[in-house]
Amino acid sequence: MRPWPRRFAFVLASCGRNDAEHIAEVTTGGNIHRGAAAIERHGCGSCHVIPGISGATGLAGPPLAGIGSRIYVAGVLQNTPSNLMRWIENPKAVDEKTVMPNMGLTDQEARDIAGYLYTLK
Numbered sequence: 001m002r003p004w005p006r007r008f009a010f011v012l013a014s015c016g017r018n019d020a021e022h023i024a025e026v027t028t029g030g031n032i033h034r035g036a037a038a039i040e041r042h043g044c045g046s047c048h049v050i051p052g053i054s055g056a057t058g059l060a061g062p063p064l065a066g067i068g069s070r071i072y073v074a075g076v077l078q079n080t081p082s083n084l085m086r087w088i089e090n091p092k093a094v095d096e097k098t099v100m101p102n103m104g105l106t107d108q109e110a111r112d113i114a115g116y117l118y119t120l121k
């Protein structure tokens with residue numbers, strides 16, 4: 001057998017992670033698995049439908065499916081990693097009239113959550 005197929009298999013295995021997940025983590029500096037756990041822990045799903053999060057069926061806020069492809073966050077901020085983190089960490093500082101409460105997240109939790117949300121294309 002020629003040697004290259006083995007090497008090729010190795011390269012494929014090392015790129016086994018989904019590209020969208022990798023990009024989401026690199027652009028936010030967050031960890032998507034910790035992000036998903038933080039979303040569950042903080043109960044974001046009581047107000048949002050969030051794909052991949054069990055029990056996230058709330059209807060008070062907009063569904064977060066496709067948030068990774070949106071142009072604006074909450075209709076007021078351009079959708080960049082730092083702006084998404086800013087919103088989820090302290091929405092009232094961005095828009096004092098918003099219904100979304102300040103959830104008391106740490107910077108790291110906001111990063112991790114933003115990472116997870118950016119996998120939702």
Ligand code: HEC
Pocket residue numbers: 039042043044045046047048060061062063064067070072073074075087088095098099100101103105113117
């Ligand atoms: C009490 C209900 C409530 C909770 C809890 C809540 N949100 Fe929200 N969220 C809202 C509402 C309402 C909006 C729409 C805000 C607006 O457009 O002014 C919103 C908007 C957002 C947006 C922008 C969505 C878009 O379409 O632009 C994101 C992202 C978001 N929330 C993430 C989260 C995360 C992450 C958590 C948990 C840490 C969370 N929310 C918890 C009510 C909530």
